[in-house]
Amino acid sequence: MDGESQPPTFKKATVNSMMQTHFTDKKTKANQVSVKLMTELLREFATEGAVRSGIQAKREGLDMITIEHFEKILPQLLLDF
């Protein structure tokens, strides 16, 4: 699709089936609005992770983001979501 104008995001169908596989009750469903909001939430989580890893790498004066940078920001990232 057009990757230029819109930021890359998850497909709604993917998010929906991902949630569906983790529901304990098979009768549980998610309506359209909630799936859209969840998609946005997960995109925000991924973006935030990338940005914070980048900031951590910059703070250490590096251009290469490594696993250690991600490990350092992960606890606060998980607390914020």
Added chain:
Amino acid sequence: MDGHDVQGRLRVSCLSQRLKAAFHYTVGKICEKFAEENDVTFTRKLLPLFSEAVCQQAQSFAVDLELFANHAKRTTINADDVKLLVRKNPDLLDRINGLCDAETATNEMLRENKKSKQRKTKKPSAPTAISDESNNADS
């Protein structure tokens, strides 16, 4: 019977593998975009780790949402459950609220257009501007 169970389990694991692959792809895209914009590079080994973290987070979200819906004696998850999920992060809550309002507004507009369309079919003298608007909203 045993064979059927194994097949079912295989199908489930295959599905979750594909879902993880889809998540991996999108997380990769997001990282790529960030790397391009900020002139940094990600270690190749970081990507699988990162997408796994996103998957785990999605799983925890799904479990919470189901519990919230069950607590409200519903079987369908709606926008209120998602709002409850992000209640501890005010900025995120604002964003989700804004998105939710926009979504309900567009839904209502679509419904209004549908109604006016129905009215139009009954009364052919209705103005044509409404149908143009509804066509734009649909696309």
